[in-house]
Amino acid sequence: MKLYQIGLKNLRRRKLRTSLIIFGLALAVSIQVAISGISKSLESDFSRKLDEYGANILILPKTNDLSLDYGGLPIAGVSFGSAKLSMSDAAKIRTIKNSENIATVAPQIFRAAEVDAHRVIVSGVDFNSEFRQKPWWRFSGSRPEEPDDILAGSAAAQALNLKPGDDLEIAKHHFRVAGILTETGSQDDKLIFISLPAAQKVFDKGEALSIIEVSALCYNCPIDSIVAQIGEKLPNAQVTALRQTIETKMDVMHRIRHFSIILSAAVVLFAALMIFVNMMSSISEREKEIGIFRAVGFKRKHVLAVLIFESLIVSLSAGVVGYLLGLSGAYLARPLMSLHGLQGFGIGTILTALALAIFVGVSAAIYPAYKAAKSEPTVALRALL
Amino acid sequence: MSLIEIKNVSKEYIIGQTSTHALRDLSLQIDEGEFVTVMGPSGSGKSTFLTIAGGLSAPTSGRVAIDEIDVYSLRRDRLSDLRREYVGFVFQSFNLVPYLNVLENVLLPLAPTGLPAKQQASVAEDLLTEVGLYDKAKHLPGELSGGEQQRVAIARALVNDPLILLADEPTGNLDTATSESIMQLFRLLNERGKTILMVTHNPRYRSYSTRTIDFRDGTLVGDDAKNVQQITQKDTDDLARAQFEQFHRHSVQSAEEIKRR
Ligand SMILES: Nc1ncnc2c1ncn2[C@@H]1O[C@H](COP(=O)(O)OP(=O)(O)O)[C@@H](O)[C@H]1O
Ligand SMILES: [Mg+2]
Numbered sequence: 001m002k003l004y005q006i007g008l009k010n011l012r013r014r015k016l017r018t019s020l021i022i023f024g025l026a027l028a029v030s031i032q033v034a035i036s037g038i039s040k041s042l043e044s045d046f047s048r049k050l051d052e053y054g055a056n057i058l059i060l061p062k063t064n065d066l067s068l069d070y071g072g073l074p075i076a077g078v079s080f081g082s083a084k085l086s087m088s089d090a091a092k093i094r095t096i097k098n099s100e101n102i103a104t105v106a107p108q109i110f111r112a113a114e115v116d117a118h119r120v121i122v123s124g125v126d127f128n129s130e131f132r133q134k135p136w137w138r139f140s141g142s143r144p145e146e147p148d149d150i151l152a153g154s155a156a157a158q159a160l161n162l163k164p165g166d167d168l169e170i171a172k173h174h175f176r177v178a179g180i181l182t183e184t185g186s187q188d189d190k191l192i193f194i195s196l197p198a199a200q201k202v203f204d205k206g207e208a209l210s211i212i213e214v215s216a217l218c219y220n221c222p223i224d225s226i227v228a229q230i231g232e233k234l235p236n237a238q239v240t241a242l243r244q245t246i247e248t249k250m251d252v253m254h255r256i257r258h259f260s261i262i263l264s265a266a267v268v269l270f271a272a273l274m275i276f277v278n279m280m281s282s283i284s285e286r287e288k289e290i291g292i293f294r295a296v297g298f299k300r301k302h303v304l305a306v307l308i309f310e311s312l313i314v315s316l317s318a319g320v321v322g323y324l325l326g327l328s329g330a331y332l333a334r335p336l337m338s339l340h341g342l343q344g345f346g347i348g349t350i351l352t353a354l355a356l357a358i359f360v361g362v363s364a365a366i367y368p369a370y371k372a373a374k375s376e377p378t379v380a381l382r383a384l385l
Numbered sequence: 386m387s388l389i390e391i392k393n394v395s396k397e398y399i400i401g402q403t404s405t406h407a408l409r410d411l412s413l414q415i416d417e418g419e420f421v422t423v424m425g426p427s428g429s430g431k432s433t434f435l436t437i438a439g440g441l442s443a444p445t446s447g448r449v450a451i452d453e454i455d456v457y458s459l460r461r462d463r464l465s466d467l468r469r470e471y472v473g474f475v476f477q478s479f480n481l482v483p484y485l486n487v488l489e490n491v492l493l494p495l496a497p498t499g500l501p502a503k504q505q506a507s508v509a510e511d512l513l514t515e516v517g518l519y520d521k522a523k524h525l526p527g528e529l530s531g532g533e534q535q536r537v538a539i540a541r542a543l544v545n546d547p548l549i550l551l552a553d554e555p556t557g558n559l560d561t562a563t564s565e566s567i568m569q570l571f572r573l574l575n576e577r578g579k580t581i582l583m584v585t586h587n588p589r590y591r592s593y594s595t596r597t598i599d600f601r602d603g604t605l606v607g608d609d610a611k612n613v614q615q616i617t618q619k620d621t622d623d624l625a626r627a628q629f630e631q632f633h634r635h636s637v638q639s640a641e642e643i644k645r646r
Contacts, residue, residue, distance in 0.1 A: 001489055001492040001496050001502075003497060005496075006485070013525075289482055289483075292480050292482055294465075295441060295468075295474050295480075296469070296493050296541065297494050298465065298497055299497065302497040384476050384480050385553055
């Protein structure tokens with residue numbers, strides 16, 4: 001017989017007690033695993049859908065010309081001065097170092113035009129990017145599909161008395177109203193959207209872009225450095241980060257993260273306490289057994305080895321069980337959190353779960369084990385005589 | 386040189402304000418091969434004497450030597466080694482580890498030694514055969530009778546082949562017939578050369594031993610090796626006198642037995 005076998009046999013023959021301790025510790029580990037997994041998944045979900053919160057970087061040509069107000073930002077939209085932004089500039093954005101963080105690049109053209117004796121602003125957009133960046137857009141009619149389809153903002157439609165299916169002439173070119181946007185309360189209400197290729201064909205100097213809207217994807221990556229990288233590629237452009245859109249969302253994420261850290265810390269502390277108390281009481285129950293060990297010639301380190309080995313086995317099992325429980329818990333909680341996928345359940349989390357279980361299990365066991373092993377055989381002997 | 390030399394040993398337990406003198410200036414020598422019965426009323430210091438003689442607890446003052454080794458001057462770990470090599474303990478309450486089976490309980494003292502499993506098993510199986518429990522090697526202590534449990538405890542005490550076997554009221558929890566068989570086992574072990582110190586309340590069992598010592602209030606009041614017979618005090622009742630005579634007769638008998646061998 002070896003020392004470690006003593007610990008194993010104790011655990012095996014006291015199945016109920018052993019499984020209760022393992023289950024308690026596993027529960028704590030699982031809660032930690034589930035909370036951290038869900039909060040990681042929320043973060044990554046958030047990152048993935050970041051472009052749905054609208055663009056967070058605006059790129060404008062450097063100009064002092066008359067400006068148009070767009071979403072509260074002054075833009076040089078109606079300038080017919082020397083074109084400084086082109087489609088090739090838009091393509092360059094995808095070549096920056098952090099290019100994998102760029103979700104959408106939406107080049108746009110704004111031009112003032114005379115339509116039915118009304119002066120309106122026509123915006124040439126890539127409809128796919130636009131709908132991705134503005135998931136809040138609702139419209140009557142249909143989504144523009146053909147090159148001559150247009151989407152009219154609600155105010156513009158009212159002014160021009162437009163409804164879906166109407167024909168419209170812009171700068172002597174023929175268009176068809178595919179859809180009318182319901183009111184958004186933003187600048188979009190006053191605009192008439194046409195496809196970018198159409199805009200470039202219809203307007204003079206159509207290759208000149210008015211603005212490029214960029215969505216950068218990562219919620220934690222340094223937006224400033226992405227702005228700087230774009231600025232380097234496009235020296236003639238003015239690159240601006242729209243902080244507010246992202247920062248309020250990030251703030252929510254940080255709160256969720258802090259909350260989850262506090263919650264799991266509390267759970268883990270509770271588990272540690274529970275195990276500590278359990279170990280303490282079981283060790284005083286085991287005083288007699290420890291006395292026997294000492295009387296037959298075990299040294300303190302031998303007694304310690306038996307007790308620590310036991311807690312190691314318990315902790316490891318609890319770590320594995322806790323990881324699996326946490327994974328299943330997070331999986332079940334997925335619909336509640338409207339999460340698409342689960343993140344943070346790789347080898348790193350397994351190791352963290354094991355480390356956590358061992359840390360809690362063994363450190364809670366060390367003091368009582370040490371206390372028990374350090375007793376003089378005389379003290380233990382009283383229980384034997 | 387004696388196997389166990391006890392010189393001017395005193396033991397004082399201090400709990401809070403009160404102190405108990407469990408042993409007072411005890412000097413005693415025990416030779417290899419002796420079977421010593423330790424008698425005396427409850428609280429007279431018998432258990433204390435046994436644990437001090439066996440290296441389990443240090444005296445307050447005085448010296449204990451086993452095989453000429455000054456026991457309590459040893460470092461803690463060396464003392465554990467000495468205990469394992471020289472001394473086997475048998476207790477009144479058996480003190481088996483409840484979750485280890487019979488074989489594992491017998492092997493317990495070998496667990497820290499790193500002795501190969503094969504050798505461990507063969508030693509334990511021999512011992513279990515000797516105490517008549519080979520068939521029950523896989524049973525848990527709870528499934529055994531008291532006498533069987535005590536046999537397991539004796540086998541465990543012997544597994545290191547120690548020179549000295551210490552037994553504190555080993556038959557205290559057993560019925561008469563079972564006690565007799567345990568005593569016969571002790572006698573057999575003694576005949577094979579083990580030095581045995583055994584505490585008992587039953588004067589009948591002196592007959593198995595070669596020497597009887599008697600404690601009162603932490604001092605030695607009787608030792609038939611030295612003919613210390615202070616037990617015959619004025620207030621000694623008839624029972625005690627009868628017991629003493631019986632003890633004397635038995636010890637003569639066993640001395641003769643020894644000569645015969
Ligand atoms: N660990 C201890 N702490 C305090 N007092 C003790 C301890 N062990 C024994 N005693 C006291 O020492 C005296 C002798 O005890 P003990 O050696 O157990 O006697 P016996 O075995 O003859 O009954 C008793 O008064 C007992 O109460
Ligand atoms: Mg006693």
